[in-house]
Amino acid sequence: MTHDIHLHHITRVEGHGNIVLNVRKGRIEELRLEIVESPRFFEVMLKGRRFDEAPHITSRICGICAISHTTASIKACEMALGIMPSTETVLLRKILVNAEILQSHILHIYLLVAPNFFGVGSIIPMAGSHPEVVKRALRLKKAANEVCRILVGRHVHPVGISIGGFTRVPSKNDLGEVMRTLEAVVPDMEETVALFKDLEMPKFDRPTRYVSLHEDGEYALYGGMLYSTDGPPVYPIDYKEFITEEVIEYSTAKHARSGGESIMVGALARVNNNYDVLRSEAKWAAKELGLRVRCVNPFMNNLAQVVESVHAIHDSLNLLDDIAGRDLRCGKEDGMKVSAGRGVGVVEAPRGTLYHDYEIDENGTITAVNCIIPTAQNLANIEEDIRALVPEILDLPRKEIEQRLEVLVRAYDPCISCSTHFLEVKFVG
Amino acid sequence: MDRTIKYDGVEGFIARLMDNYDVIAPVPREDRFVFDLLTEPSGAVMEYGTTLLPPVKWIYRNNEPLLKFDLEDIEKTKAVIDVRQQVLLFVHPCDINAINIMDEVLAEEPADENYLAIRRATVIIGYECLTPCREDTLCYDKGCHYADRGYDVIFTDIGSGFYVRVETGRGKEIVGGDPSFRKAVYDDRIALMLRRDEGGLRFGRAVAGEMGKLSHLLKENYDDDIWDVKGERCLSCGACNIVCPTCYCFDTVDEIGSDMREGCRYRRWDGCQLEGFCKVASGENFRDSAAARIRHRVFKKEVYLKKRFGRSGCVGCGRCIDSCMAGISIIDIFNHIMEKRHA
Amino acid sequence: MSLSAGGYGQNMLPVAATITGIDRLTDKDCVFSIRLSKGGILRFRASQFVILSLFGIGEAPISISSSPLDSEKSFELCIRVVGNLTRAVHRLSVGDKVGIRGPYGNGFPMERIEGRDVVIVAGGLGLAPLRSLIRHVIHERDRYGRVIVLIGAKRPQDILFKEDILLWEANPSIEVHLTVDVAVPPWDKHVGVITKLFRYVDVDSLNAVAAVVGPPIMYRFVVSEILNKGLFEGNIYLSLERRMRCGIGKCGHCQINGIYLCQDGPVLSYMEARKLKEAL
């Protein structure tokens, strides 16, 4: 069996990627997941700018994970400057991170993945054939977007969320609106679990190293220690000992490894690593969906996203209860004291662990930047998965092989455009 | 018959108002104030500086629907007026005077029926100023620090509580049945008189010269350099128009629902300071310099409205001065023009 | 009747009207015959305008080109494509419906013209409102003195109402003179700016009125020619153009100094216009 497969610009993913696969007589001769998105050089853009512009600029790394980038950037700046945000600020940021997880996962599982199972190329034909599914997807997505709109103006490139606190403090009414919005979609989320329960994920097992944040007593999304399925936890500031990046000639995104191994980050990794501290509603969903830890089937990442969506809604409702009893002391303080320093901000973006690392001089100017994007961390692992999967499906017609590979790549929910821009920066001069 | 109310009775009164009306009251916004829909009776502030937007903008609202139409059947087009029973609470005299001007201007035939219908559904509860909001107050020059009509009732702080002047039948209904109010007695009147006497000492003039001659002097100085000087600074951002309590210029926009079947024609605030305000379809711009636009704004208030309605269209609230990033002040312009007389 | 007769929000409410005829004049201009639905009749004066609505697109003021005495049932609008609304109107067909409100504006003071010599000067699209006046005058020709019509356009193909002009030229009771800025044969009329036509104007200057409509730049030169002929400033009428939105003297766009053109205009005597510094 000989195949010469070139999947140009994988669809229903964010960004531009190709799969190149040459199989000669059943043997893989060439396998590349090419990331052809243009490099954007955010390192260059950030250098020499004032620190408080970093969250705005780095938000533009990715429109889908804009809140994650903004939050990681803010955390890095706060660490560098020694600023401690208030408890309420942190609670609100957690709600926002949850909202982004929800918005991104719903977008992925419904708009990008679900069409596969209905045998169509996009959600558009589903609007005719399964309008209730599409409408439910849109309601859930809207709820997540509404949370962001109320708190920070919009989801894509949020405004008002800032170093030290919020430039616009949400009112009690705002918080009530957020609560009502999320409560209203709880039934939709339950229906979602029921829907995905009936969809069969391809069978394919390949154990790998799962990496995520980890925190005792909390499903770590906003903060925590760096955690890998094997090996001791590591402080975020020491992430360079934990994760390494390499330049791959055919990929404008670098590949990241931990301990020399390819790794998987994202929903499945987090559920695998932190299952115990999921909200009970999410554990119920995992059980319904047949997702048992530790799960080593990358296709199950789609279902892990459903589980996390359930968690995101209920965790936010819980956080809102917590906030309701507090004074909202989360306004941004005037006159930040600027001092030289380095800061590392790590959050769990929808697709996995996101690192922002800045050095700031005594004038508040950024002198060095490193960001590691989740999708870059998954790329090596996707290649390994393809390498393992291809022999199993080699007998299928070529069209189906292509489709299966695309489904595999899509299961990782890659965010290609934001994966292309970073490596440790050493500026000269 | 006038009434009084104790300080601690006000909140209960507001709560009862909120049962029957949308109550729009001054509330803090950062270190300033805005008129906003009250959600809690305790939210209203009585001692406040000039609000960012004047209360009249709740009567002359932005994006006010004018018509609803059906793209498939033009015969179904109908006029709409989104009338809500509302109370504007604790309106300062300058803003009451502004509403009086708007009432007059927009009632001139052919009338602006949307404004008038909403105006009729609006109860105005004033709050009398005994201290100017700002240092260089222009309201006193304009005689608008005090309002003798245009409200249904007006509150005045008389030290022991508020004196509540009842001006209209609707005002009487509102306070008459409310348990927080007592009939005003002779002593309350004395207190009101004393408070006003004290208050009077705090107001002063900002413009040197007789305001009565301003209109004439402006006409004489139509081609003065001041317009060019200010025009160079002006960002033509329209802020002064948007915040002005007597600016009523508008544009209309049609918006269609996403199903492309039904739509609505809205009125949207516009401003004569904006560059495109006088541009016509063929591209010609009949007021294409910032200098000419500033002159038009000042003339509109002080000359054109005065000629048509017998009084200046400026109530001296100072919002256009506060809101001008470029620091253009009508007080400066007025003073400059007043000096011209001696030149 | 006025279509927007007041009442609950009626002042900005258009009534439905049907296009009963479309006549293409040039590549940019069409004349639309319009009849009000439900048998309504539009009563108007020459040089008044209506506001035309296409729902979802917006409104625009359009001057009426037919004479008030032409027909009870319909009126005509000459529409040039200059923007979205006018472009969309040009895509409509006979039988399609539009919204109409008005008429607005003061119109030409016919009572002031009666019994006098009349000089009518039309530049470009200015002929659209003036056609209404010319036809009105022809309808009751014996009420006026000499009638002289001067028409200017950029090129021969831009001339509006060519059929009307042929009739007018053939009508011995009025004098018509045409000029274009640029022309190639077989054009056999004048070439050059409209002021050149004034040598044909020979009127009883103390007892004559002039009506002028054209592009803004034209007024100054034409008015000075008319004044040279000895007409009084108060007897020269101009119809001005501004952005008009509401038609009811509120929205502010058409304001020229102290007046609202949509209510106090669009026709002003030169004596009035001269006092308005923003007018000319």
Add this chain to the structure above:
Amino acid sequence: MRPKIGVFSFTSCEGCQLQVLNLEDELLHLIEQVEFVNFREMMSEKGENYEIAFVEGSITRESEEGDLERIRNKAGILVAFGACAHIGGINVLKNVCPKDMWLTATYGRRDLFSDTIPVKRIKDVVDVDYVLPGCPIDKEEFLRFVQALVLEIEPRLPDYPVCVECRSRGNICLVEQGRWCLGSVTRAGCDAICPTYRDNCTGCRGLTEDPNIKSLFNILLEKGFTREQIESKFGLFNGLEGISGPGSTED
């Protein structure tokens, strides 16, 4: 007519595409009125028969110029979609450094991906018919834009500055509070979302028709900002280059 639409993206964060998908309430109606034939972020089909191309992102590689030209040739109408396409956006910040540094800074070597070029706006490469400004685009504006295309009328952008919308919302002026803000020279249409949330307007929607930049500069200088700071703020979204595409203000 039901226009056929292609959505394409070059160097960008793809947030503007996402804004289209964020039209949750309108999406179902939208796909009835227009036919998406090519929209990689949403669908597998890659139709080439689009009449209207929405192009997101800036051009940052030589090869992209050819791709863009092909799109231009197929599309009757080409829309620069979002700040990156319209004015270059954040991407332009890269242009301040020499090319060698981009590569060494990012990949540690300069032989890889060396077809990268200084950032170009879409209109620097091909003719642009319309612009939908903003970082990200305003989804309502997108909807109205598409409606205009369906109605076959000229889509129109506001010709006034952000201040109009900001003041209409009753915001306190940031400049009055001693902060910087480019709203007075920036085209409105975003409903002043940033100042409403008390963030500065960074001018992502490009300049108004006739901005008084000189005066704004002087005002900010008087407020104590340095020339370098002000230029840097304008530079964030390439604002001073942001003279907008066609779009008149008539009716």
Add this chain to the structure above:
Amino acid sequence: MKKPLLLLGLGNTLMSDDGAGIHVINELRRHKLPDGVDIVDGGTGGISLIDILSGYGTVFIADAVRGVHSRITVFSPDELGVNKKETGFSVHEVELGSVLELMNVLGMDMPDIKIVGIPAENLAPGTVLSEGCRNLVAEAVDIVIEMVEILLKMPECPAL
């Protein structure tokens, strides 16, 4: 519907200065007072005052007082007691006080009452006022007129 204002004179003109209040209202009748202002001679008062008082929103009472004051004082009914003990009291206090108390007990709507007290020097029988009291009556008339103005005309706005 209550009438706005009553000017009520109390006193006995046969007892010299005791009749000062009656003299005040008789004098007031010659002035042009605003519409809606009634003037009533209450004589020496009594229960019949209840009907009269309850028909008005405000009542200004002119009455002679006896005691330490040599100037005209304006005071409220609740100061009646005070006046009685410390500063002298109205000649007709018993009647007026009883009337008001009775109104209170009956739960009647009490008007706003101001008493313009005119110090009495000579309470001997006779119809002629003492010279001091005559001057005070003229002064009281001016005071009442001013009070009427304050009550019926809005106080002027600041600084006009």
